[in-house]
Amino acid sequence: MGLVRIDDRLIHGQVVTIWVKALRSTRIVIVDDSVAADSFMQDVLRLAAPPGVTVDVCTVQEGIATLGEDTPGRDKTLVLVKSPRVAEQLYQGGVKFRALNVGGIGAGPGRRSVFKNISMSGEEIATLKRLMAEGVQITLQTVPGEKCVAFVSMAGRL
Amino acid sequence: MRRKIALAMVISLALVLIGAFFSFVHAAPLVQEQPAVKVSFLMAAVVGIMYYLALSPWFANIGFTVLYRPLVAGTLVGIVMGRPLDGMMIGANINVLYLGWISAGGSLPGDPALAGYLGTALALGGGLETEQALALAAPLGLLGGLTWALRMSTCSVFAHIADSFAAKGNIRGVALSNLVFSQPFLFVIYAVPVALAAWLGSAVVGQALGWIGQNAIWVMNGLYVASGMLSALGIALNLRFLFRGSLFPYFFIGFLVTSLAGGGINLLLLAIIGACVAFLHVLFTEGLPEVEKAPVQATEARKRSGLLTRADVFKSWVLWLCFSHANYNWERMQGIGFAHSMTPIIRKLYKTKEDISAALSRHLVFYNTQPDVGGVINGVTIAMEEERALGADISDDAINAVKTGLMGPMAGIGDTIQQGIVIPISLAIGMGLALEGNFFGPVLFAILVAAFVWGAGWLIYYYGYQQGKAAVTNILQSGLLNRVITGAGVLGNFVLGALAVNFVKLSTPIKFIIGGTTFELQSVLDSLLPNLLPLLLVLLVWWLLEKKKVAATTVMIVMIVVAVLGSYPIFGEFGFF
Numbered sequence: 001m002g003l004v005r006i007d008d009r010l011i012h013g014q015v016v017t018i019w020v021k022a023l024r025s026t027r028i029v030i031v032d033d034s035v036a037a038d039s040f041m042q043d044v045l046r047l048a049a050p051p052g053v054t055v056d057v058c059t060v061q062e063g064i065a066t067l068g069e070d071t072p073g074r075d076k077t078l079v080l081v082k083s084p085r086v087a088e089q090l091y092q093g094g095v096k097f098r099a100l101n102v103g104g105i106g107a108g109p110g111r112r113s114v115f116k117n118i119s120m121s122g123e124e125i126a127t128l129k130r131l132m133a134e135g136v137q138i139t140l141q142t143v144p145g146e147k148c149v150a151f152v153s154m155a156g157r158l
Numbered sequence: 159m160r161r162k163i164a165l166a167m168v169i170s171l172a173l174v175l176i177g178a179f180f181s182f183v184h185a186a187p188l189v190q191e192q193p194a195v196k197v198s199f200l201m202a203a204v205v206g207i208m209y210y211l212a213l214s215p216w217f218a219n220i221g222f223t224v225l226y227r228p229l230v231a232g233t234l235v236g237i238v239m240g241r242p243l244d245g246m247m248i249g250a251n252i253n254v255l256y257l258g259w260i261s262a263g264g265s266l267p268g269d270p271a272l273a274g275y276l277g278t279a280l281a282l283g284g285g286l287e288t289e290q291a292l293a294l295a296a297p298l299g300l301l302g303g304l305t306w307a308l309r310m311s312t313c314s315v316f317a318h319i320a321d322s323f324a325a326k327g328n329i330r331g332v333a334l335s336n337l338v339f340s341q342p343f344l345f346v347i348y349a350v351p352v353a354l355a356a357w358l359g360s361a362v363v364g365q366a367l368g369w370i371g372q373n374a375i376w377v378m379n380g381l382y383v384a385s386g387m388l389s390a391l392g393i394a395l396n397l398r399f400l401f402r403g404s405l406f407p408y409f410f411i412g413f414l415v416t417s418l419a420g421g422g423i424n425l426l427l428l429a430i431i432g433a434c435v436a437f438l439h440v441l442f443t444e445g446l447p448e449v450e451k452a453p454v455q456a457t458e459a460r461k462r463s464g465l466l467t468r469a470d471v472f473k474s475w476v477l478w479l480c481f482s483h484a485n486y487n488w489e490r491m492q493g494i495g496f497a498h499s500m501t502p503i504i505r506k507l508y509k510t511k512e513d514i515s516a517a518l519s520r521h522l523v524f525y526n527t528q529p530d531v532g533g534v535i536n537g538v539t540i541a542m543e544e545e546r547a548l549g550a551d552i553s554d555d556a557i558n559a560v561k562t563g564l565m566g567p568m569a570g571i572g573d574t575i576q577q578g579i580v581i582p583i584s585l586a587i588g589m590g591l592a593l594e595g596n597f598f599g600p601v602l603f604a605i606l607v608a609a610f611v612w613g614a615g616w617l618i619y620y621y622g623y624q625q626g627k628a629a630v631t632n633i634l635q636s637g638l639l640n641r642v643i644t645g646a647g648v649l650g651n652f653v654l655g656a657l658a659v660n661f662v663k664l665s666t667p668i669k670f671i672i673g674g675t676t677f678e679l680q681s682v683l684d685s686l687l688p689n690l691l692p693l694l695l696v697l698l699v700w701w702l703l704e705k706k707k708v709a710a711t712t713v714m715i716v717m718i719v720v721a722v723l724g725s726y727p728i729f730g731e732f733g734f735f
Contacts, residue, residue, distance in 0.1 A: 051640055
């Protein structure tokens with residue numbers, strides 16, 4: 001797959017106007033149990049995708065099944081998940097991505113600001129540290145061209 | 159790595175050659191036609207204040223969408239400094255670089271307003287020519303990132319003050335805390351440094367240029383070369399979004415039409431031709447959209463309760479229009495702005511302190527969308543709040559799910575339409591007119607953008623309230639949206655082709671002497687195709703950005719360095735031929 005990105009807003013301006021064009025993605029896979037159960041949101045996300053890009057919404061289980069068989073043709077797939085937990089579930093389920101982009105996690109109860117518009121709870125930081133220990137290259141970056149920070153360089157301080 | 163270095167060297171060499179050729183064109187000693195403006199403290203202060211106003215919420219979103227753009231900034235600074243025509247021309251030239259500028263999701267790649275306000279002030283104060291200003295303004299634009307980071311972090315602190323007002327159920331407190339802390343702070347970090355830089359900097363720039371004019375006139379040539387090249391970068395940046403699929407031939411059509419007309423073609427007329435071509439393209443490729451029937455049914459489906467009036471929704475919209483980004487910050491983004499827009503609704507719907515406090519708190523959470531198209535979400539939320547106040551079983555989670563689910567997709571569409579279509583195309587037309595010395599250019603740009611931001615903004619907002627969630631799928635499903643995007647792509651390519659002729663200046667002084675007869679390469683090229691070199695430069699930069707993934711900032715810095723160094727007379731004395 002092209003890129004696995006944690007972004008709790010899923011498809012939005014950064015993804016539509018910049019990432020999809022930078023990666024030349026033709027397919028976005030959203031892995032999220034709650035969206036997979038919400039037909040209204042699925043309609044919205046499909047309709048919001050730029051022309052020429054297909055959007056598949058699946059549950060974590062389905063995501064493991066479809067993304068796990070990593071065929072070469074999937075090179076340009078952009079995988080979007082809302083939280084580090086889902087990324088870890090995919091990884092443990094057998095979707096062995098090498099790189100993980102953290103693009104946006106909004107502030108909320110229990111979360112503290114980590115980098116720009118990215119906030120995380122202690123549990124979420126621990127999850128990313130486990131993925132880092134597995135050898136996943138984790139970067140924090142909103143869009144290509146903006147400042148990019150390696151998670152490994154800040155993990156010690158968190 | 160080696161390949162990258164090799165590539166960088168080849169590119170640098172190519173740019174040095176281009177820069178060197180170009181330097182001959184202006185090799186004659188420069189005559190500074192216009193004397194520099196003596197920048198008084200008052201002028202500088204007004205420039206600083208205008209820069210703050212461009213980022214402020216006081217003009218109902220016309221700040222960011224209109225005042226923020228160098229075309230308008232240059233004109234305003236020109237008026238303040240007593241040289242409106244030069245200011246407008248400088249602004250138009252600076253704006254070329256920022257034509258494809260998009261700020262999505264709180265990321266800010268360079269600062270057009272800083273380049274526009276400070277760049278124009280320094281150019282006028284330093285006595286720069288219109289065609290040299292961009293080389294000075296472009297690096298200034300990069301500095302805007304510093305204040306942006308400071309603003310986005312500091313305003314996070316103010317969000318917590320709004321939280322404590324919400325806990326007390328103080329509606330007015332929440333509304334005020336969107337403004338009373340952020341605005342004085344923003345005034346200090348925006349207006350003061352720019353005013354000082356304009357006041358002190360113009361003398362420094364003026365003296366530096368004076369010295370250069372006496373001792374190193376080639377640097378002046380370098381500024382011409384750099385500005386001409388940077389225009390190509392601006393066009394190429396915008397082409398990244400447009401130059402693709404079945405649309406790219408329209409770029410060449412726009413280019414050829416303008417080029418054959420000798421460049422002096424009225425861009426408004428050209429844009430109207432482009433719009434007709436765009437309509438035909440959409441008609442032939444996608445047909446006309448089918449007439450929608452669904453909305454009527456949806457209106458009937460949602461019961462009007464009568465708790466809220468159109469005036470309440472309008473008040474809410476005005477607050478959103480003005481103050482959505484007043485306290486923009488990394489932690490909540492537009493969260494405070496959203497809560498602020500809900501204050502008239504909450505005041506009307508909820509009476510007990512507990513209900514008010516709960517409503518304020520649930521709207522103070524993280525929120526970020528594109529304000530015009532995303533306004534539909536505010537409308538939908540108002541409808542849900544109204545039903546909830548009437549006793550319907552709508553939980554906090556349900557409201558939050560709609561907001562957080564929709565804010566991303568609507569931002570994607572909103573950014574594509576507002577920042578990707580409405581602003582750049584209106585700007586292109588305005589810049590084209592401005593270059594002919596027509597003050598209608600910036601005015602027309604402001605009118606077109608205001609029509610969208612105010613007109614479409616309100617219609618979308620109210621439609622969201624009327625239709626509820628169905629509004630979102632109705633807007634997205636109507637085939638109109640994709641047709642507008644495709645048509646805008648055609649028009650955008652067409653207009654950019656014309657701008658490439660008007661703004662990118664590149665020519666060669668090379669002469670061949672064959673058998674005693676002199677052949678000027680430029681006239682040979684002109685007989686093939688006028689403006690061939692500007693076209694090739696634009697395509698080269700587009701190729702670097704799009705295919706080679708070279709960062710725009712890298713291209714910018716390389717261009718300036720290469721242009722100035724390439725103008726050093728060593729090339730001129732020895733020449734190539």
